[in-house]
Amino acid sequence: MIRQTEERRHSRHKKWFATTLEEMKAFLAIVINMGLIKKRSISSYWSTRACNATPWFGTVMSRNRFQLLLRYMHVEDVDRIPPRNSPHYK
Numbered sequence: 001m002i003r004q005t006e007e008r009r010h011s012r013h014k015k016w017f018a019t020t021l022e023e024m025k026a027f028l029a030i031v032i033n034m035g036l037i038k039k040r041s042i043s044s045y046w047s048t049r050a051c052n053a054t055p056w057f058g059t060v061m062s063r064n065r066f067q068l069l070l071r072y073m074h075v076e077d078v079d080r081i082p083p084r085n086s087p088h089y090k
Contacts, residue, residue, distance in 0.1 A: 027069050
């Protein structure tokens with residue numbers, strides 16, 4: 001669950017909704033393709049300018065949704081996290 005903090009009136013974070021397995025597969029497909037197609041910024045992958053367009057990205061998911069998933073994605077093996085009272089806890 002994303003904690004609601006004070007955000008701008010039209011913040012894209014207010015449009016958050018739970019993801020699905022299919023959407024995460026699409027997210028990973030985009031990340032892999034970003035490794036194959038090099039651009040200067042994340043937003044440039046969704047550019048509609050004729051000289052810079054790669055339309056596939058926009059057909060998979062919106063730029064805003066991709067950026068939300070990227071921001072909140074967290075992968076960690078919970079079995080390897082030391083307890084809070086451990087000196088190795090971060």
